[in-house]
Amino acid sequence: MAAHKMMFKSLVSSHRLSSLAGAPRITTHYSIVPRETDPRWKDVDMERFAEEADVVIVGGGPAGLSAACRLKQLANQEGRELRVCLVEKASEIGRHIMSGACIEPTALNELFPDWKENGAPLTPVTKDRFALLTEKRRIPIPILPGFPFNNHGNYVVRLGHVVRWLGEQAEALGVELYPGYAASEILYHEDGSVKGIATNDVGIHKDGSPKETFSRGMELHAKCTIFSEGCHGSLAKQLYQRFNLREKCETQAYGIGFKELWEIDPSKHHPGQVEHTTGWPLDYRTYGGSFIYHLGGDQPLIAIGLVVGLDYTNPYISPFREFQRFKLHPSILSTLQGGKRIAYGARALNEGGIQSIPKLTFPGGCLVGCSPGFMNSAKIKGTHNAMKSGMIAAESVFETLFDPNLKSSTEGINPERYEDKIRESWVWKELRKTRNIRPAFNTRLGLYGGLLYTGSVWYLTQGHEPWTLHAHPSGVHGDYAALKPASECRPIEYPKPDNVVTFDLLTSVALTGTNHDHDQPPHLTLKDDSIPVSRNLAIFDGPEARFCPAGVYEFIDSEDGNSKRLQINAQNCIHCKTCDIKDPSQNINWVTPQGAEGPAYDGM
Numbered sequence: 023m024a025a026h027k028m029m030f031k032s033l034v035s036s037h038r039l040s041s042l043a044g045a046p047r048i049t050t051h052y053s054i055v056p057r058e059t060d061p062r063w064k065d066v067d068m069e070r071f072a073e074e075a076d077v078v079i080v081g082g083g084p085a086g087l088s089a090a091c092r093l094k095q096l097a098n099q100e101g102r103e104l105r106v107c108l109v110e111k112a113s114e115i116g117r118h119i120m121s122g123a124c125i126e127p128t129a130l131n132e133l134f135p136d137w138k139e140n141g142a143p144l145t146p147v148t149k150d151r152f153a154l155l156t157e158k159r160r161i162p163i164p165i166l167p168g169f170p171f172n173n174h175g176n177y178v179v180r181l182g183h184v185v186r187w188l189g190e191q192a193e194a195l196g197v198e199l200y201p202g203y204a205a206s207e208i209l210y211h212e213d214g215s216v217k218g219i220a221t222n223d224v225g226i227h228k229d230g231s232p233k234e235t236f237s238r239g240m241e242l243h244a245k246c247t248i249f250s251e252g253c254h255g256s257l258a259k260q261l262y263q264r265f266n267l268r269e270k271c272e273t274q275a276y277g278i279g280f281k282e283l284w285e286i287d288p289s290k291h292h293p294g295q296v297e298h299t300t301g302w303p304l305d306y307r308t309y310g311g312s313f314i315y316h317l318g319g320d321q322p323l324i325a326i327g328l329v330v331g332l333d334y335t336n337p338y339i340s341p342f343r344e345f346q347r348f349k350l351h352p353s354i355l356s357t358l359q360g361g362k363r364i365a366y367g368a369r370a371l372n373e374g375g376i377q378s379i380p381k382l383t384f385p386g387g388c389l390v391g392c393s394p395g396f397m398n399s400a401k402i403k404g405t406h407n408a409m410k411s412g413m414i415a416a417e418s419v420f421e422t423l424f425d426p427n428l429k430s431s432t433e434g435i436n437p438e439r440y441e442d443k444i445r446e447s448w449v450w451k452e453l454r455k456t457r458n459i460r461p462a463f464n465t466r467l468g469l470y471g472g473l474l475y476t477g478s479v480w481y482l483t484q485g486h487e488p489w490t491l492h493a494h495p496s497g498v499h500g501d502y503a504a505l506k507p508a509s510e511c512r513p514i515e516y517p518k519p520d521n522v523v524t525f526d527l528l529t530s531v532a533l534t535g536t537n538h539d540h541d542q543p544p545h546l547t548l549k550d551d552s553i554p555v556s557r558n559l560a561i562f563d564g565p566e567a568r569f570c571p572a573g574v575y576e577f578i579d580s581e582d583g584n585s586k587r588l589q590i591n592a593q594n595c596i597h598c599k600t601c602d603i604k605d606p607s608q609n610i611n612w613v614t615p616q617g618a619e620g621p622a623y624d625g626m
Contacts (some may be wrong), residue, residue: 048551048590050230051543053613062231070220070238075107075198077419078218078244080205080257082110083119084181084405085391086250087188088133089412089419094195096420104423106197107242109221111204111597113618115189118252118597119182120281120369120626122313122325122402124296126176128448129409134191142187144177145318148294153353154473155302155312160353168484170400170456170476173296178315180325180625181405202618208257209241215434216386218243219257224616228541246419246435247387250412253370254599255393256613267380267389272493273500274395275374275460276603277310280345280571281327281626286361291322298402303347306468308334309373309460312348313402314357323364324357329402331373332501332604333464333494336511337565342368343516346524350517358523366525366533367626368571370599373399373460374493376453382415383441386434390415396449400456400476407449414443455485464495505606508563527573534596535622536572538615544592545615546574546601553609554588562606564588569604572596596621 049055057063077093079086090108097104112118124147130137137144150173154161165172193199207220218241225236249258254276262268295316304310309331317323328345349358372378372395379396382389390412397404418440422428430436444450459480463472479487498504519526538545548554558564559577564586566575572594577586597620602612 048588049544049548050228051545051547051613052230053611054547054549055230060230066232066236068238070241072241072243073107075105075242075244076423077104077106077246077248078242079106079108079248079250080219081250081252081255081391081393082108082112082115082185082189082199082201083250083252083391083408084185084188085393085408085412086110086248087115087185087192087412088129088409089248089250089390089416090192090197091133091188091195092413092416093420094192094197096417098195102424104420107244108192108197108199109203109205109219109242110199110201111614111617112620113202113622114186115199115201116182116186116625117201117622118620119185120279120367120621120623121181121405122279122281122315122327123179123181123405124173124176124313124315124403125179125181125184126403126406129406129413133409133413140191143183144179145294147173147176147178147296149292149296150174151295151297153297153299155299155351155353157302158352160299160351166481168481170398170459171298176296178294178296178317180317182623183625203240204614204617205257206239206614208260209243211386211433213432214385215432215436216247216384217434218247222614222616226542228543230543245423246437248412248415248419249387249389249393250391251393253372253392253395254603258389258393261384261387261389262380265381265384267382267384269381271380272374272377274372274378275493276332276501277329277371277373277399278332278341278368278569278571278598278600279327279329279371280342280368281325281366282363283365283626284324284326284358284361284363286322286324286357288322290357291324292316293318300473301469302351303344304330306470308339309463309469309472310344311402314354326354326358329371332370332569332600333498333504335504335506336514337505337508337562337606338511338513338568340514340516340568342527342530342571346519347516349523355523363525364533365624365626366530367621367623368596368598368600370603371399372397372404375399375460376450376457377461377490377493379453381441382444383436383438385432385436388415388419388437388440396453398453398456400459407452410447410449411444414447414449415440418443457485458487458489458491461491461493464491502604502606502608505562505565505604507561527571531572531594531596534572536594536596536620537622538593538595538619540593542616544590545613546590546592546595547611547613549609549611553607555586557607558605558609559586566601566605566610569600571598571600575601
């Protein structure tokens with residue numbers, strides 16, 4: 023590993039000098055190519071209109087909407103004026119949501135005790151199954167009481183529809199929702215505290231120059247800003263660095279989750295049935311597992327998916343093609359035969375658990391939901407924790423805003439009591455209880471070691487072990503660092519798609535409805551345009567072409583035909599954030615494109 027790092031430093035130092043002259047220009051985004059030094063921007067009016075609010079929330083997922091609802095509930099109960107504005111980059115609330123999902127109703131019960139009467143779209147779990155797959159066999163594993171996969175009392179949902187319902191509740195309470203506006207910049211007061219956010223500029227050519235239609239984004243100022251961007255948020259990354267929020271926690275661990283919706287033979291459909299598997303098609307050293315959820319409603323729909331841990335080592339792994347291969351297992355194929363695929367999506371998810379949760383508050387704001395990482399990977403559930411974190415943050419922000427004795431040292435308030443409240447909640451107890459399950463799969467025994475630990479040590483202690491395992495193996499400081507050079511690994515032969523049960527990547531991406539204006543700077547930015555070829559292709563055989571679930575990254579022949587170059591098909595992006603996580607050179611930085619772009623999921 024040390025040798026690879028030295029090689030990388032040498033490559034970076036030599037190629038930084040030649041990247042502009044030798045490598046084709048790929049990145050034109052202003053975050054890499056400053057406008058201040060670009061003469062094309064010299065006479066452009068850069069003034070922004072600003073709006074004032076009490077609280078601004080970035081992201082309209084379960085956490086952000088729960089925070090918004092709870093804030094307005096408290097304000098309405100106490101008869102206080104409180105302006106709460108929520109910005110969401112999707113064109114509509116729920117359109118960027120991608121999850122399994124089988125959820126625990128704990129937080130929903132607390133937030134809206136009458137959710138059933140108000141028409142929340144949830145289907146109760148009726149049957150629960152778990153199995154270990156080999157290439158041809160299915161070995162049932164009993165789900166004992168207290169086991170993390172026990173879904174008694176839980177609900178199967180199309181999470182995008184639940185989020186849309188939450189948005190309706192938020193509007194009814196008086197929250198101002200602004201879908202179609204991507205928060206692209208954090209604003210700061212002179213004292214360093216967070217002042218709010220700015221939305222994306224629009225009307226910029228792909229080469230980075232202004233169009234005649236150029237329009238500056240808008241500023242939203244707030245006394246407190248709640249960041250709920252979801253897993254690996256682009257603004258959260260900046261906050262981690264500015265306020266050193268990850269100083270006392272471990273590096274986050276991630277997975278990538280794939281999902282398809284299928285309309286199956288009605289005779290095979292059992293609303294509320296939940297199935298999970300582990301094992302094949304992944305090797306025993308690669309963490310992951312599958313799910314099949316039989317959805318409720320008028321159509322015989324199932325949600326089928328595969329999660330692959332992003333700490334895999336073989337650069338030839340294609341998580342997308344592993345998912346397609348998974349569907350060929352005899353026990354899975356029998357369910358899909360005679361059915362039709364109607365939707366596809368993918369999204370990165372947090373797996374680091376309590377070990378990887380950063381400091382949550384800072385002057386002017388806080389982090390909630392999957393952005394800091396409240397998912398319980400042992401349960402493959404995070405919605406209930408995300409919602410509860412948003413609710414607790416809302417209560418803390420509200421108490422701080424209206425505390426008559428508050429003497430804030432900064433202009434942006436710091437809701438510090440949120441840190442204590444979340445640690446006193448059932449969220450923290452749950453995450454602490456399961457803290458060692460995911461890391462137990464990181465030993466040399468891999469899958470078998472993890473199952474053995476969970477079924478013996480964890481089941482006997484119920485999370486009361488006097489030790490805490492690390493989120494990553496010793497010497498690995500992030501999922502990207504786990505990747506081995508291609509020369510040390512064997513290429514993988516995947517079955518060709520049959521276009522009946524298994525499909526190619528671009529056909530799948532078409533089902534996401536993703537859309538981006540092609541004439542804008544690619545939002546997949548590179549710190550150094552030369553690195554994809556000089557390091558990623560040279561050492562790892564271009565893994566970005568395989569780990570991306572949307573065909574964004576493609577190595578093609580150069581104009582002279584003597585070499586390869588990277589082509590970024592930014593219009594394909596489905597905002598999963600995998601590239602930003604798994605790039606072995608950490609050269610890719612995902613930023614928000616224009617608002618209202620990206621996937622258009624319907625109940626994913």
